[in-house]
Amino acid sequence: MPVEQEASPKKQGSFVRVLSPGEVFLLTISALSPVFSVFIGGNAILHLAGTGAAIGFIAGGLIAATLALLFAELSASYPGAGGVYPALNAILGPRWTYPFVIMRTVIMFPLLAFGATGVGPYIRLFLPWLPQDLAAPGTLAFAAVIAASQIRRGAQVIAAFLVVELLALLVLVVAALVHFKTANLGLVLSPVYAAGRDSLAATPATSIALAVIAGAFMAAGADWATFFAEDMRDARRRMGPVVAWTGLFAALCIALPAVLMILAMDDVAATLSAEAPMAHFLDRATNPIISALVSLGVIAAILNSVIAIMMALSRQLHAMGRDGVFLAPINRVLRIVNPQTRAPTGALLVLLVIGGFCTFLGERRLVLLTSANFSECLLLGLAVLAGRRAGMMSEHFRIRLHPLVPVLAVMLSVSIVAAGWADAETGRVSIGLLVAVFATALFWHELSLRIGRAPVRLTGSDLE
Numbered sequence: 001m002p003v004e005q006e007a008s009p010k011k012q013g014s015f016v017r018v019l020s021p022g023e024v025f026l027l028t029i030s031a032l033s034p035v036f037s038v039f040i041g042g043n044a045i046l047h048l049a050g051t052g053a054a055i056g057f058i059a060g061g062l063i064a065a066t067l068a069l070l071f072a073e074l075s076a077s078y079p080g081a082g083g084v085y086p087a088l089n090a091i092l093g094p095r096w097t098y099p100f101v102i103m104r105t106v107i108m109f110p111l112l113a114f115g116a117t118g119v120g121p122y123i124r125l126f127l128p129w130l131p132q133d134l135a136a137p138g139t140l141a142f143a144a145v146i147a148a149s150q151i152r153r154g155a156q157v158i159a160a161f162l163v164v165e166l167l168a169l170l171v172l173v174v175a176a177l178v179h180f181k182t183a184n185l186g187l188v189l190s191p192v193y194a195a196g197r198d199s200l201a202a203t204p205a206t207s208i209a210l211a212v213i214a215g216a217f218m219a220a221g222a223d224w225a226t227f228f229a230e231d232m233r234d235a236r237r238r239m240g241p242v243v244a245w246t247g248l249f250a251a252l253c254i255a256l257p258a259v260l261m262i263l264a265m266d267d268v269a270a271t272l273s274a275e276a277p278m279a280h281f282l283d284r285a286t287n288p289i290i291s292a293l294v295s296l297g298v299i300a301a302i303l304n305s306v307i308a309i310m311m312a313l314s315r316q317l318h319a320m321g322r323d324g325v326f327l328a329p330i331n332r333v334l335r336i337v338n339p340q341t342r343a344p345t346g347a348l349l350v351l352l353v354i355g356g357f358c359t360f361l362g363e364r365r366l367v368l369l370t371s372a373n374f375s376e377c378l379l380l381g382l383a384v385l386a387g388r389r390a391g392m393m394s395e396h397f398r399i400r401l402h403p404l405v406p407v408l409a410v411m412l413s414v415s416i417v418a419a420g421w422a423d424a425e426t427g428r429v430s431i432g433l434l435v436a437v438f439a440t441a442l443f444w445h446e447l448s449l450r451i452g453r454a455p456v457r458l459t460g461s462d463l464e
Helices: 021-032 034-077 085-092 094-117 120-126 132-147 151-178 182-189 205-219 222-228 235-262 268-273 277-285 288-323 328-334 345-358 363-371 374-389 404-422 427-450
Strands: 010-012 015-017 192-196 199-202
Touching: 021 034, 021 151, 021 222, 021 235, 021 288, 034 085, 034 094, 034 151, 034 182, 034 192, 034 205, 034 222, 034 235, 034 268, 034 277, 034 288, 034 374, 034 404, 085 094, 085 374, 094 132, 094 288, 094 345, 094 363, 094 374, 094 427, 120 132, 120 288, 132 288, 132 345, 151 235, 151 277, 151 288, 182 235, 192 268, 199 268, 205 235, 205 404, 222 235, 222 288, 268 277, 277 288, 288 328, 288 345, 328 345, 374 404, 404 427
Parallel strands: none
Antiparallel strands: 010 015, 192 199
């Protein structure tokens, strides 16, 4: 495929290829948002596993960086707005890709809602009178307006927010280093969680296992880059390195501040039981002005993340509608593209409405539901193994640790199911729901073929 000239971006299909690798990197970092993962995801994991969150972020970061290599190789071989599912369809076929796409659809709305719900505690620091239920839907509405603009304009807004976001993260790192306590190393090696306002108890092994899965989810997100393949110049050659380096950068930027904060806590029980442990730590470690400024940075980070996520997910939903994944009326809505901005406005509207409803599910349900996608690790690993064996992979990006990385991904999928099933309160329900969704989608696909329906196209791409 010929490389296009930088000065003359080419319209292709639904979108226009105008983004450089650097702009895609900024969009991706904004979507996965290190500050969001630390300040919002960190709160959720601290509530879940106490100081075991340190193990969760370290092990989870390693897992996420490793899985990013799978996304990198697959997206370099089969780029498209559908993300990684064009590669899965080409290698594994529609029988396994269709359930994957349906499960991704089920997960994307809670994922978006989880990002939006995190803004509530921080906004209420400045607007205590604001009803809690309004913060998340308002965040989604604001993000949808920005995401509906021309993509380069949206990228510029995101870049401005990202500067504020990274400054907030820097303040947390400095505060943690200043208040570092060697004695807290014991809290990492022998984790505890808040059993009450003033009491601590040993963190159960199942909670630590869930923290690792959740930590991998918080450090993951390098694959957000893959959804911009039809907006990126020379995506086949450039996409792989962008995804791989983003995965490593994100794992380091997220794990380090979270672990340092745990090693710097003084009143451990009060911090772990606070509504927002990260904000509580900053209140104690800094002065009120700095804490307030950081909270503003966190609000900016959440908005930034939700904007970038909506931009990415709307492209994936648009690709699904273009491929005819859903019923005809839904597909028609998802195919709607603004002729001036080239934004997939139909998909954005669907994300806004369904994502808004999901904000009422609650923090624990959202984090476990979105981080329990066992099928992703399984199918990515199998696709790379099968693609290499059949000679179907591009030479533009190759995983060096082959076949170790895809084998680890397959093993991780088993671990996700086991860890989720061990948590009878929520994890088992999440795993059961996702298994049911996958099995139902697989059954429907096979039934459709038997009754003579035309198979779903599932190319996920308009690239040449």
